[in-house]
Amino acid sequence: MTTLLELRGIRAGYDGLEVLHGIDLVVEAGSVVAVLGPNGAGKTTLLRVVSGELEPSGGDLVVGGRRLNGVPAATLARAGVCTIPEGRGVFPNLTVRENLWMMTHRGVGRSEVEETAFAYFPQLAARTDQVAGTMSGGEQQMLALARAVVTGPALLLLDELSMGLAPLVVQGLFEAVDRLARAGVAIVIVEQFVDAALDLADRAVIISQGRVSSEGAPAQIRDELRAAYFGAA
Amino acid sequence: MDKFLSITVGGFATGAIYAVAASGLVLTYATTGTFNFAHGAIGMVAAFLYWQVHVAWGWSTPVSLVAVLLVAAPLFGVGLERLIMRRLEGTSETTRLVVTISLLLGLLGFSVAMWAPGTNRPMRQFFQGNVLELAGIRIPWHQLVSLAAAAAVAIGLRLLLYGTRRGITMRASVDNRSLVALNGSRPEHSAMVSWALGCSLAALSGILIAPTLTLSAVPLTLLIVNAYGAAIFGRLQSLPLTFVGAMVIGLATSYGIGYLSSLPTDLQPYARGLVDALPAIVLLAVVWLLPASRLAQVTRTREIAAKPSWGGAIALAVASVVGSAMLAPLLTTGELVSIGRLWGIAIVGLSMIPVIGLSGQLSLSQLTFAGFGAVAYAHLGWANPLGLVWAALVAGVVAGLVALPLVRLQGIYVALATAAFTVLCDRWLFPLPEFSIGSRPFQFFPGSLPVVRPHLLGIDLTSPTASFVYASVVFALLALLVVAIRRSAFGARLIAIKEGPAAVATAGISVAAVKVGVFALSGAIAGIGGAILSSSSPATVSQFDLVAGLPILLVMVVGGITSVGAPVFAGVFLGSPLPTKLMSGHFDLGRWQNALIGLVGVSVGRNPNGVSAALNPAGRRVKADLPVAAALIVALGTAWGLRITETISNGPYVALTIAALVGSVWLARRRLPEAISLAELDSVRGVASGATAPMIEPELLGLTVPYTPEAVAALDEALDLASAGRRVEVSSAGG
C-alpha cells in the first residue's frame, strides 16, 4: 500500500486561536480512516486543512508525496481531493442535474456525469430537475455523495454526513460510502454516528483538544470512546 | 387610442433599456455580493466613449459597438474585479458600497474632465428616421432595437446561467462560495466574468438610452436610479422579476410623460417633478413592501470604531475656532464668500458619524436633511441660535419619519431607500412651485433661499468674517456633541446595532427605536449644517441633491467615518476653493476634483478605518513629545504672524503651515528613542490605534497564539517596524 495523505505536525486555527496543536496522520491509498472525538476537538478544522480551505500555520500537508501547504481548495479538488463539508453539501438553488454538471471539469461530459451518478443512486434519476433545496436531507446528502463519485476522486473527506438525519437514512448513506471504499477511494470520515463510522473504517483516531489522543484498530478505539464522550465515569 | 398605443410601445422600449441595465446590476450583485452604485456611471462613460469613436473618429457602427461593448467594457470590468473588488473581502457592506460610490464619482469626474460639458454632442438613434408602421402607430426602429436588445440579453443570460458550466458555477457561488471551491471551480473567476458581463450590459444600456436624452454625464449616471427600482423589484435575485419591474417603471414613466399634458395646465408644474421621480417612488414602494431582514449576528470585519478621547475632541474644537479666527482676518470678503460653505459642509459630514459611522446605517439622505434644515431656517428667518434649533427640529423629524419604514431593513436596502428619498426631494418636493398650506403660500426653494446672517444676543455677526467664525463655533460644539454621543450609553448601542443586532435585541434593546433615534439625531445635526449653509450664501436646490451629497460621504469615509476630524477634511476639500487655488496655474485640480476623490475612495478597501486612523498615531507622537509640540505651536503662530503683517502672501503661508505640520511629525518620530514606546503608549491607554488586524499581545505570540505571518505583520505594524524595513520574515512552513 502506498501513502496517499500524510499530515506531519499540523497546526492550525482561526483568528489567533490555535485549534490543532500538531496533528500527525497517515492515510493509505484506498483505506478508510475514521476521525472521532468530542465536539470542539478540531475534527472539522483538520478536514478544512486537508481540503485546502484553511492554510495550516505549521507542519506539512503531504498528498501523493508532494507538500501542498497553501495550495488553494479548487486546485486540490481538481487533483482528486473531494470534500463534502459539514451541513448539506449541495447547492440548494440548483437542480439535481445542475449540481452534477458542476463536476464536468475533470474531462468528463454531462451525460457521462449523469450516468455515473444515477448508476450509484438510482433514486436521483427520477428527480433530475428538482431543485436540490427542496429535497429531504437524506436525498441532499445522497446528491452530495453522487457529486463526489462522478469525479472519481482519490481521497474523499466526509464531515458529519449524517448530521440531523434519521438512523435509517444514515444507514443507506453509509452503504453507499462502503461501496465507494470498496471501489478503492480513500476516505477520511468525521462522524458522530461512531459505530457506523467504525464499521467502515480500517483505522481510527480520536482527537481531543487539538491532539491525537489515541489511534488504532476500530475495535480497540470503540472501547476508549465511551470515556472520551462521557468522561471517565 | 393611437396615442395610448404608441405611448405603450415607447414605455416598453424604455423599460427594455432599464431591463438591460438592471439585469447587469442583479447579475453582479447576486454573484459577488457587491451592489454596484457605479453601474449607471459605467454606462454613461461607455456612451461617451461610443460617441468618441463613432461620431468623433468616424468608426463604423458595428466596429464602434464591438470596441465599446465587447472590448472596452469587459476589460474595464475585469480590471475592476482584479484591482478593486477582490481586495474588499472582509470589509463591511458599507465600505463596499462606498467604494462603488467612489467609482461613480470618479467616473463622473473623469467624463467631465475628458468631455467638457456644454459642448453639444449629438448621438443619433440606431436607424434614425426609419419607422415601422403597425396598426396605425409609428414605431421608430430605435425602439425596436432596444426591445430586441432586451430580448437578446434575456435569452443570452438564460442560456449562460442555466446552460453552461460557467453560468451554473456563477449561480452556485451565490449559494455557497466555499463549496464551489471544494468542487474544483474558482469562485473568483465567476466574479470576474460577472463583472465583465455587468459592465458590458451597463454599456449597452448607456448606448441605447443616450440618443433619447442628451449626451450629458449626470442625467445618464442618475438614470441608474430607474434601474435600481427594477433590480429591487426582482429582490436583487430574480432576473425575470427584474424584467417585469423594468417594464413597470418604463410604462409608468412613459404614461406619466405622455399624459402630463392632459392635466389641467395649473396642475402640470406640480406633477412634472413627480413624473421624473416616479422610478424613485416605485423603488421606495418596493423597499417598504420587502419583508423584514433577519437580525444579523456578529460578523467579523476589519473595521474598528476607535473611541475618541475628550482631549482630542477639545483640541479639535479649539483648533477649529482658533484656526477660523486666525484665518478669517487674512481673507478678503470675496475669499470669505468662497470658503463660506466650509463649516456647513463640515457639519453635514459630522452628521454622518452617528448614523453611518457608528450605527452602520448607510443613509444617503444627509444632505437632503440639511436641505430641510436650510429651508426651515431661511423661511423662519430668525437670526439667533433658536433658528438653528428650529432647523434641527424640522430636519430631525423628517429624518425620523424617513427611518420609520426602514427599521426592518439592513445594509443595501437602507442605502437604496434613502437614495430614492433624496431623488424624490431633488426632483419633485424641493423644486415644487408655490403652493399653499392652509391659507399661507409656501415654496420650498423660491429660486434661492434668502440668506439669514446670524445674530447672537444682540451682537451683530453679519459681517462675513464674524459669521465664518460663528459657523466654526457651531461646528466645534456639534463635534463635541458627537464625541459625547459616541462615549455615551447611546453611542455604545449604536455601535452594537452595527456589529451585532441579534445580541442587542436579546439583551433587551429595541433595535428599531435605536435606529429611528439615530436617524432623527443625525438628521437634526445635518439640519443645522443646512441652516449654516444658508446663513452664508443663497442656497439652491442643486446644492442639496444626491450627486452633491456623495462627495461628502466619500471624503468622510476616506478621512475615517467615525472620526470627528474627517468633517474638517470634507469642509476644506469640498466647501472651499483651496484645492483649486493651491495648484492654480499648474494643474486644474478643480476639474479633476471628483475624479481624484473617487480614486482615493476606491482605495478605502485597503484601510477601511480611514486616514484619521492612520494619522492618529502621528498626532499622538507629537502630543507625547512636549518640545516638538511646543515648537509646532510656535511655528504655526510665526507663520500666521508673518501673514497677518503682510510679510508673506497666501501661498508661502500655506506652504509654511504644511511644512510645520509634516516636520513636527517627522521630528517626533525621529526623537522617539525606541519604536516600541508607541506600543507601550497604546497598551497603557488600552486602546487600539485604529488597528485593522486583531491586536495581539506580544507576550502571547508564539505561546498561546500561533506565530502566523499575519500576527507578525500586525505586531510589526504595532511596533512600527514595517516602515523601518525590519520586517521579520516568517515562513508559513516553519514549525
Next chain:
Amino acid sequence: MLAVEDVSVRFGGQLALQDVNLQAPVGEITGLIGPNGAGKTTLFNVITGLGSPTRGRVLLDDRDVTRIAPHRRARLGLSRTFQQLQLVGSLSVRENIELVVRRDRGGESASACATRVMDLLGVAHLADVLAHTIPTGQARLVELARALASRPRLLLLDEPASGQDPQETDQFKEILRTVAADGVGILLVEHDVPLVMGVCSRIHVLDYGRIIASGSPSEVQSDPEVVAAYLGTTEVSDA
C-alpha cells in the same frame, strides 16, 4: 419559570423541532444536550424570539411570550449567550456589559452593576480592553457577564464552555452554581457532557428535534436511547 409547550419548527420540508416540551425552573440549572443538528440552537432561537415556531407556545412565568419581540422578552427577564460569540468588538468589555444594564431594575448604576458582574466572573482586569482582542475562553465569560448584567430571571447559555481550557471549565462550573443559587434559572446547552452532568439538576436530551429523554443526570446517563444518540448505535439493544 420558563416553559416550552409542544413547540414544532418546520424549515422547508424538514421538521427541525417536533412537539418539544421542557421546563427550566428558576434557581436551578437545567441541561439540554444532544448531537449536532438535533435542534438545540433552533430551540434557543424560538425561546428568545429570534425564530418563530410553526406550532406551540413559549411561556415565561405563565405568560405567553410566543409572539413577543426579542427585546421585550429580554426585558421580561430572558437573557442568552450565543454559540458564536456576539460581543461588540469596537467596545470595551465594560461598555459591552453596561450596554445591557437596565436602570429600571434595582437602583444600581450601570457602572456599579458592570463592576459587580465582572468581579463575579473574574474578568475585571479586562474592563478597558476592546472586546475583539480578548481570547475566546475569556470572551465567553464576558458574554456571560453581559447576560447577567441584565438581571435575568432565566439565562440561556449556548455552549458557554467551548473554547475554554479544562481549568477555565472548572471555574465556570462554580460560577454557574453561584448564579443559580442567586435565584436565576439556567438552561444550559453544552457539548461537554461531563460538565452538564456535573452541574445540572435535570437534563433533557434532544435528538432529531424530539426530546428523547428527561431526568436526573444519572437517569439520563443510563438511558440506552441517549447512549445510542451520542455514540450513534443504530440498534439500541447492545448499549
